[in-house]
Amino acid sequence: MxxxxxxxxxxxxxxxxxxxxxxxxxxxxxxxxxxxxxxxxxxxxxxxxxxxxxxxxxxxxxxxxxxxxxxxxxxxxxxxxxxxxxxxxxxxLKRDDRERLEVLKDGARLVQISSEHRADEIAAGLHGDMSWMAPATEVVWRAMRRSVREGWPGLRVPPLLLDGPPGIGKSHWARRLGQLLSTTTSVIEATGENASFGIVGSQRGWGGSHPGRLIETILQSRIANPVMVVDEVEKAGRATSTNGHAFGLAEALLPLLEPLTARRWSCPYYQVKFDMSWVIWVLTSNDYRLLPEPLLSRCPPIRLRHLTLAELQAFVRREGAKRNLSETSIEAICEILSHPSLRQHRPSLRVAARMLQRAADLEQGPTLH
Known part of the structure; x- marks a missing residue:
């Protein structure tokens, strides 16, 4: 690095x-x-x-x-x-805050791609796990090769907006990307955050002001290009201060998604500038039409389709083998997913993941006498 x-x-x-x-x-x-x-x-x-x-x-x-x-x-x-x-x-800043930032006095590390061959390997692994996410994988693959070809000090990926039906594994794909890149991954549920405060933090003077998940992730890992996932970004609410000033998630993300402004991004809490231009942003949505145009201009939506039953069963078999599940449990899950009563519903990766976790809990649990 x-x-x-x-x-x-x-x-x-x-x-x-x-x-x-x-x-x-x-x-x-x-x-x-x-x-x-x-x-x-x-x-x-x-x-x-x-x-x-x-x-x-x-x-x-x-x-x-x-x-x-x-x-x-x-x-x-x-x-x-x-x-x-x-x-x-x-x-x-207070003394505790100054000491907290001191870990960055020598800079932050950047995750690198060693060669174009390594970029091909990562993309192939990502595509092998989730082939229906091919449009997103291709964007990352080209960015990895470009980082190596142009001699950048680290991996830089343009902001991604993964738009598609629920249950196809958009956030799972982002987590897997972070694993393959060997970088830190932080997932923020936009529906559960107080507008932008959960990500970028709140200004001093607001009640309960605090630093955001973005700077906290970098302070803990000291890596300048973590994978930051904002799930269901179109459902984020807006925070309103006591004087009536509204602040939404989209407005907070705009300067972070533009490389020129992200290079000298001012943290609302610490009121210090940081270089956030290397952060790998992965936004997910179910309907991109609900998002404002300035956000879409920085993150053109990558349209994704439903996965097929065959792709879902192949995913279950791969994940089951990684978790050391028995063949009986894996095939039982595949059979349940293909049951005629479920044909009226679209195959869901979320449902399959819960089944895999339940099977792992049952197989690894203590024997009952």
């Missing part, structure tokens, strides 16, 4: 506090005064041999600081500290 600058802030060595700076200025002034000592007087010891110790000549009264010297040193140290605070860009 390569590392890129991620936060627009400066972090200074915590060891260089006020006492350390004052001591450094005193040593420097002492060296300057020592040059004026008459040659017949004893010279101060080498500070390399006795670091941090006051020279004997100082104790003997040959070199002594006046009150004016100490005042000048303190004034200079105060100016340095004030300028450091202004240059850090973090002075408005």
């Amino acid at each position: 390569s590392t890129i600058p991620f936060i627009e802030a400066r972090f200074f060595d915590p060891k260089e506090d006020r006492i350390e700076l004052e001591t450094r200025f005193m040593r420097h002034l002492r060296k300057l005064r020592c040059r004026r000592i008459p040659p017949d007087l004893p010279a101060p010891p080498d500070e390399i041999d006795a670091p941090g110790e006051i020279p004997d000549t100082d104790l003997m009264g040959i070199i002594r600081f006046s009150d004016d010297d100490e005042a000048r040193i303190k004034r200079r140290v105060n100016r340095i500290i004030e300028r450091r605070k202004a240059a850090s860009g973090l002075e408005h």
